[in-house]
Amino acid sequence: MFERQIVIVGGGISGLSAAYHLLKIAERKSIRLKVTLVERESWWGGKILTVTEGGFTVEGGPDNFVTVKPWALELCSELGLTERLLPTNPKARRVFILWRGKLHLLPHGFLTFSPDLKGLLETSLLSWQSKLRVALGVILPKPNWDEDVSVGKFLRYYLGTEMTERVIAPLMAGVYGGDIEQLSARMTLPTLWQIAKLHRNIAWASLVRTIRRKLSGQIQNQQTQSFFMTLKGGLSELVETLLANLKEANLLQKRSVVALMPDGETGKVAIRLDDGGEFLADVVILSTPAWAAADLLRPIDGTLADELYTIPHNHAITVSLAFERSQVQHPLNGSGFLVAPDEQDENLLLACTWTSSKYPPRAPQGKVLLRAFVNEWVDLSDDELVEEIVNALRPLLGIIGEPQKAWVFRWERAMPQYTVGHHRRIARISERMRHWRRIFLAGNYLTGIGIPDCIRAGKEAAEKALRVLG
Ligand SMILES: Cc1cc2nc3c(=O)[nH]c(=O)nc-3n(C[C@H](O)[C@H](O)[C@H](O)COP(=O)(O)OP(=O)(O)OC[C@H]3O[C@@H](n4cnc5c(N)ncnc54)[C@H](O)[C@@H]3O)c2cc1C
Structure with a gap:
């Protein structure tokens, strides 16, 4: 049988997953395939970029993946990486919210959207009126939401303003780097969206669901299997292992695809x-x-190009800082903190991960590694930015002196925003793609922004590509 040629443009995790699955399926089905992967940058992995220096393992982009979506774990297992998985330190699973200049414990279960009544009642983040408001949602009429609505509008209705703005907004900003008034409830909170279709009060329905899952042992499983995982060598270990499995592929780095044109005849x-x-x-x-x-x-389909181009993307900057343990007075007894939106006017912080608490092997003994997310695309040099971030963290964490080392990573147009109506946009894109039977899309802007969804998107594109080849 003659050899088929497949070209993948973009060597991030979506493209690497597509290449890996293409070769795997081709081998199983004895299809002769030539896979070429083209990447513009000088490294593979796209937003996944791990730097190791002085005993620190620093992530420039993502630092872990969720385990409730199975595709990343499955791939790690296939690649023989199970022993290399690193769960979140069980002693550091608490998350804080910075509000009114103080760090408040995030009510238990809210990070994983498995709320806990005790956590809700005990939290110092919400007033009694607000706690009552969450409970009173039960007497609100069941609204007839349109096809979609913003996260802000959706959650304010059920949970009130305080809960939405102090708890949910920072969580959503942590995942999407986005604004709850713009983000789509349907796309970014699919479980709650489904619950809202069936129940009057999503808070109570979620609580009941949590209790049922606890009784059936599902939550216990989740607790033994950390909600987040990474790899001992950093997430680039996944990229390197994928590359080691792509020996049959033609890997072209520091090369860009500048044009594509389907041939009408062939x-x-x-x-x-x-x-x-x-x-x-x-x-x-x-x-x-x-x-x-x-x-x-664009040269072949302006309408499709417009749909893709108008998906909003936010920039992202991470600043990692290394200190001696003695320079940080805070016990760092958690994974870190997220910043409530009204606090963000005061400083540049969006969130701060206490990396060496969350994943102890990331720093040598006796040292601390922190990672801050910056909340805007600032026009500051790296040194100025580090100074601003250290000054913002100093009073919160009791930082003495200057960091021993700092790493700044800037990612332009990196975080696709699933704004209200995103599902309709994706449906229009899929419809348009039917005209181009030999071109497929995979990426973080379609149906999931995180690493597991990108792996799934790459795998699905590979399967569709091979179906076309027959
Ligand atoms: C700071 C930050 C933190 C994050 N944290 C997490 C996290 O903790 N957990 C999580 O699950 N997700 C996280 N994410 C999201 C996740 O990392 C990304 O959504 C995902 O890595 C995107 O993968 P991708 O392959 O779709 O795209 P990319 O990684 O963007 O890869 C696309 C590649 O295409 C290449 N390219 C573009 N045009 C061309 C061309 N014409 N020719 C050749 N090559 C081209 C680019 O150079 C790039 O390498 C984070 C993202 C950022 C920015």
Whole structure:
């Protein structure tokens, strides 16, 4: 049988997953396949970027993945990485919220959307009126939501303003780097959205669901299997292991795809690289950010390109800081803190992970590693930014002196925003893609922003690509 050529554009986790699954399925089905993976940057993994220096393991982008979505764990297991998985330190699972200049404990279970009545009653984050408001949701009429509504509007209705703004807004900002008044409830809170369809009061219905899951042992399983996991060598270990499994692929780094053009007669897709290289692909998988896919598709389909290009993306900056343990007076007895929105006017902090508490092997004994998320795309040098962040953290964590080392990572247009109506936009994109039978999309802007969803998106694109080849 003759060899088929598949080109994947973008070597982030979506593209690497697509390449891995293509080769795996091809081998199983004895399909002769040539897979070419093209990556613009000088490293593989896209937003996944681990730096090791002076005994510290520093993540520039993601630092872990959730385990409730199975695709990352499954891939780690297939790649023989199970022994390399690193769960969250069980002693450091508490999360705090910075509100009115103080760190308040996030009510137990809220991080995983498995709320706990005791945690709700005890929290110092909410007034009694607000706690009552959450409970009183039971007598509110069941609203007839349109197809979609913002997270802010949706949750304020059921849980009141304090709970929405002090607890949910920082959690959502931590995941999406986005604003609850813009984010889609349907896409970003799918479980609560489903619960709201059936019940009057989502708080009570969630509590009942939590109790049922506790009784059936599901939550206990979750607690023994940390909600978040990473790898001992950092998430780049996943990237390196995937690459080691792609020996059969043609891996092109520091090369960009600059044009693609389907051939009307053969159906194949002509691909041009920035160095003048050309390919004739049977199938192309675009695993770039949405706006980069839009640039490539514009010459052949302006409507599709507009849909992709107008998905809003927020920038992200992380600042990691290394200290001696003696320089930080706070016990760092948790995973870190998120910042309530009204506090963010005061400083540049969006969140701070106490990395060496959450994942102790990330720092040498006697040292502390912190990682701050910056809440805006600031026009400051790295040194100025580090100074601002240290000054914001100093009174909160009792920091003495200056960090021994700092790492700044800036990610432009990195976080796709699933704004209200995103599901309709994705439906329009899918409809439009039916015209291009040999081009597939995979990426964090479709149906899930996190690493597990990107792995799933890459796998699904690989399966569809092979189906087209017959
Ligand atoms: C700071 C930060 C923290 C995060 N934290 C977490 C977390 O803790 N857990 C989690 O699950 N997720 C997290 N995320 C989200 C997650 O990391 C990303 O959504 C995911 O890694 C995106 O993977 P991707 O392969 O779809 O895209 P990318 O990683 O963006 O990869 C796309 C690749 O395409 C390449 N490219 C673009 N155009 C071209 C072209 N024309 N030719 C060739 N190559 C091209 C780019 O160079 C890039 O490498 C975080 C993201 C950021 C930015």
